[in-house]
Amino acid sequence: MSTAKEILLQVQDLQVSVEGRKILNGLNLTVAAGEVHAIMGPNGSGKSTLANVLAGHPGYEVTAGSVTFRGENLLELAPEARARAGVFLGFQYPVEIPGVNNVYLLKAAVNAARKARGLEEVDAFDFLGMVREKMKIMRMDDSFLSRGVNEGFSGGEKKRNEILQMLVLEPALAILDETDSGLDIDALKIVAAGVNTLRSPERACVLVTHYQRLLDHVVPDVVHVLVRGRIARSGDKALALELERRGYDWVAGEAA
Amino acid sequence: MSTPVNALASRIAEDFAAATAAGGRGLDTRRRALRELQAAGLPGTRDENWKYANLRGLERLRFVPAPAGATAIAEGALPAALPGFSRQVFVDGRYAPALSGAAPGGVFAPLAVTAAPPGSLTLGPDQRFALLNEAFATDGALVRVPARASARLELIFLATAEAASGSSYPRLSVEVADGAHLELIERHVSAASLGSFVNGSAQLHLARGAQVRHYRLQELSARSRAFDTLGAALDQDASYRLHAIGVGGAASRSTVAVRLQGERAAVTLAQVLLGARQQVQDCFALFDHAAPRTQSEQLFRGIAASRARVAFNGKVVVAPGAAGADSRQSLRGLLAGPEAEIDVRPQLEIYTDAVRCSHGATTGKLDEQMLFYLLSRGLSRDTAQRLLKWAFLEDAVSGIELPELRRQVELALAAALEDETLKELL
Ligand SMILES: Nc1ncnc2c1ncn2[C@@H]1O[C@H](COP(=O)(O)OP(=O)(O)OP(=O)(O)O)[C@@H](O)[C@H]1O
Ligand SMILES: [Mg+2]
Numbered sequence: 001m002s003t004a005k006e007i008l009l010q011v012q013d014l015q016v017s018v019e020g021r022k023i024l025n026g027l028n029l030t031v032a033a034g035e036v037h038a039i040m041g042p043n044g045s046g047k048s049t050l051a052n053v054l055a056g057h058p059g060y061e062v063t064a065g066s067v068t069f070r071g072e073n074l075l076e077l078a079p080e081a082r083a084r085a086g087v088f089l090g091f092q093y094p095v096e097i098p099g100v101n102n103v104y105l106l107k108a109a110v111n112a113a114r115k116a117r118g119l120e121e122v123d124a125f126d127f128l129g130m131v132r133e134k135m136k137i138m139r140m141d142d143s144f145l146s147r148g149v150n151e152g153f154s155g156g157e158k159k160r161n162e163i164l165q166m167l168v169l170e171p172a173l174a175i176l177d178e179t180d181s182g183l184d185i186d187a188l189k190i191v192a193a194g195v196n197t198l199r200s201p202e203r204a205c206v207l208v209t210h211y212q213r214l215l216d217h218v219v220p221d222v223v224h225v226l227v228r229g230r231i232a233r234s235g236d237k238a239l240a241l242e243l244e245r246r247g248y249d250w251v252a253g254e255a256a
Numbered sequence: 257m258s259t260p261v262n263a264l265a266s267r268i269a270e271d272f273a274a275a276t277a278a279g280g281r282g283l284d285t286r287r288r289a290l291r292e293l294q295a296a297g298l299p300g301t302r303d304e305n306w307k308y309a310n311l312r313g314l315e316r317l318r319f320v321p322a323p324a325g326a327t328a329i330a331e332g333a334l335p336a337a338l339p340g341f342s343r344q345v346f347v348d349g350r351y352a353p354a355l356s357g358a359a360p361g362g363v364f365a366p367l368a369v370t371a372a373p374p375g376s377l378t379l380g381p382d383q384r385f386a387l388l389n390e391a392f393a394t395d396g397a398l399v400r401v402p403a404r405a406s407a408r409l410e411l412i413f414l415a416t417a418e419a420a421s422g423s424s425y426p427r428l429s430v431e432v433a434d435g436a437h438l439e440l441i442e443r444h445v446s447a448a449s450l451g452s453f454v455n456g457s458a459q460l461h462l463a464r465g466a467q468v469r470h471y472r473l474q475e476l477s478a479r480s481r482a483f484d485t486l487g488a489a490l491d492q493d494a495s496y497r498l499h500a501i502g503v504g505g506a507a508s509r510s511t512v513a514v515r516l517q518g519e520r521a522a523v524t525l526a527q528v529l530l531g532a533r534q535q536v537q538d539c540f541a542l543f544d545h546a547a548p549r550t551q552s553e554q555l556f557r558g559i560a561a562s563r564a565r566v567a568f569n570g571k572v573v574v575a576p577g578a579a580g581a582d583s584r585q586s587l588r589g590l591l592a593g594p595e596a597e598i599d600v601r602p603q604l605e606i607y608t609d610a611v612r613c614s615h616g617a618t619t620g621k622l623d624e625q626m627l628f629y630l631l632s633r634g635l636s637r638d639t640a641q642r643l644l645k646w647a648f649l650e651d652a653v654s655g656i657e658l659p660e661l662r663r664q665v666e667l668a669l670a671a672a673l674e675d676e677t678l679k680e681l682l
Binding site for chain 2: 055057078079080088091098099100105108109112116149
């Protein structure tokens with residue numbers, strides 16, 4: 001089929017345990033290039049678990065199933081290799097790292113990805129110019145440049161910083177875990193603008209969110225509802241609106 | 257079986273006799289120091305504040321001062337000069353005018369040529385290695401800053417002797433008069449990859465309102481063994497900031513005792529200790545609040561990698577008369593190797609009510625969440641770990657206000673951290 005889009009991410013029958021407890025229970029998900037998928041679902045249903053497993057967090061045990069990224073086994077890659085291959089996780093709770101400078105981290109991250117592709121390191125001056133441009137999109141203050149990673153950032157600033165990193169790294173697949181939580185209305189628009197900036201036929205985005213509000217600004221191609229460790233229902237944007245009205249019990253009831 | 261204590265005592269007595277056979281200046285003071293030392297003995301691992309120090313095999317040392325005559329020292333053995341500082345160099349404890357710059361008028365003099373070498377201050381039981389220094393040292397630095405004057409001085413103590421041929425006794429006596437300012441850099445370095453024995457002593461007195469910033473770097477060669485004892489007495493409104501960085505040596509022990517004897521006197525210690533390989537880095541700091549409204553702060557950051565042992569013991573005593581004292585401690589140790597050991601111990605003795613104290617002490621490994629965050633951005637594990645270690649030290653390094661010195665310190669720390677990462681890969 002000539003219109004077939006490249007499959008970026010394919011998750012099949014994924015089962016994941018944490019400390020012996022099964023959290024993901026046969027999850028399937030296929031994300032093609034150019035698509036935006038939203039994942040919604042009740043607290044504790046396993047959304048962050050999925051995001052973390054995709055990024056390679058060591059605290060989770062994959063007991064069955066497979067995950068491929070551009071056709072390659074993602075699960076056997078170390079977290080840093082996944083990042084360099086173009087997988088980006090925007091954390092639900094970004095950690096503060098006092099003493100590690102923001103710009104330094106950005107530059108080290110970009111250079112690590114370039115090195116993996118056999119490219120030279122970025123020119124420090126050009127790089128700073130590029131970062132400043134993206135900071136403008138995110139409406140971030142210059143003082144941010146000299147601060148430690150997320151150090152003393154407000155909740156909303158941390159989320160914006162995640163998106164800034166995404167903009168700088170230009171990943172093929174961005175997984176954003178509740179990047180919209182805790183944002184005021186203006187910040188939500190800024191974050192949405194950031195996500196839309198990167199939207200392109202080659203890239204894809206998985207948005208984990210509790211609110212359909214974000215989806216007004218970043219219109220998803222597919223909406224999934226994750227309940228008790230598996231996708232209970234998928235649909236288009238209308239599903240998000242319906243969830244807003246009827247809550248999760250409705251889906252959960254059907255899935256049970 | 258011979259008891260090591262006696263073996264050590266007789267070794268010291270013998271070497272003292274040899275060292276003083278030809279007479280010399282200040283013999284009375286030196287003899288008194290020896291007598292005090294013989295009466296008290298050197299500390300042993302069973303002593304309360306010495307259990308982490310490496311005190312083994314002292315009786316096999318040669319305590320006589322290393323012979324003079326290490327002739328041409330390559331200037332390359334010395335660290336890059338710091339702008340604005342007068343540099344004075346000591347080789348194996350002896351003043352080396354050929355390697356030194358012009359001395360700032362009236363502020364610096366080598367102890368060996370001064371009319372009256374200062375006698376011993378009253379030393380506590382943990383300062384007994386200073387007695388050993390006093391008994392054997394024949395030279396040193398005498399620093400006098402007159403009232404309301406200010407001075408910048410860099411003292412370099414270069415060790416060039418193998419322990420088998422004799423010991424090195426860096427010695428430093430500092431008197432800062434009323435309202436005077438002193439920025440003092442004290443560096444201990446080795447000329448080559450020697451195994452030297454270095455036993456230093458520094459005594460400081462800060463008069464009313466005096467301000468001293470003291471940067472101390474121990475960067476001796478990997479086979480060296482070092483002890484040092486620092487005592488400071490602070491009068492009213494005096495302020496003393498001590499930045500101490502220890503990265504070198506096979507085994508080192510630093511003893512710091514600061515007495516806040518005047519009202520509102522304030523002291524800050526920022527101590528960094530890095531241990532790699534099988535290094536032992538040990539520091540004991542005693543702050544004595546003896547007057548009202550005195551302030552103290554201890555900041556410790558230590559990293560133990562490979563099979564190293566790093567220890568910091570910070571003791572704060574608030575005397576009955578020291579109402580309104582304020583004391584803070586932030587002591588943190590980082591374990592960076594499966595066989596490494598780190599011990600961080602805060603001790604507080606408070607004999608009055610109206611005091612403010614905040615004390616925190618933690619030891620642990622690198623934060624897994626932080627590490628994963630950096631990995632998830634594509635940084636290699638190696639780089640991520642190094643960055644986090646760096647970040648861990650940041651608090652204790654950021655207080656170095658001299659940019660060039662800070663750069664040199666950062667380079668020394670980076671070298672030490674790198675070294676250890678390499679080691680972990682092997
Ligand atoms: N490290 C962990 N240790 C123990 N339990 C965990 C761990 N991580 C996740 N869990 C458990 O797994 C389940 C799913 O957690 P997860 O964070 O994936 O939920 P979520 O869907 O992201 O929820 P929320 O909407 O609240 O963010 C929860 O019951 C949680 O307590
Ligand atoms: Mg979550």
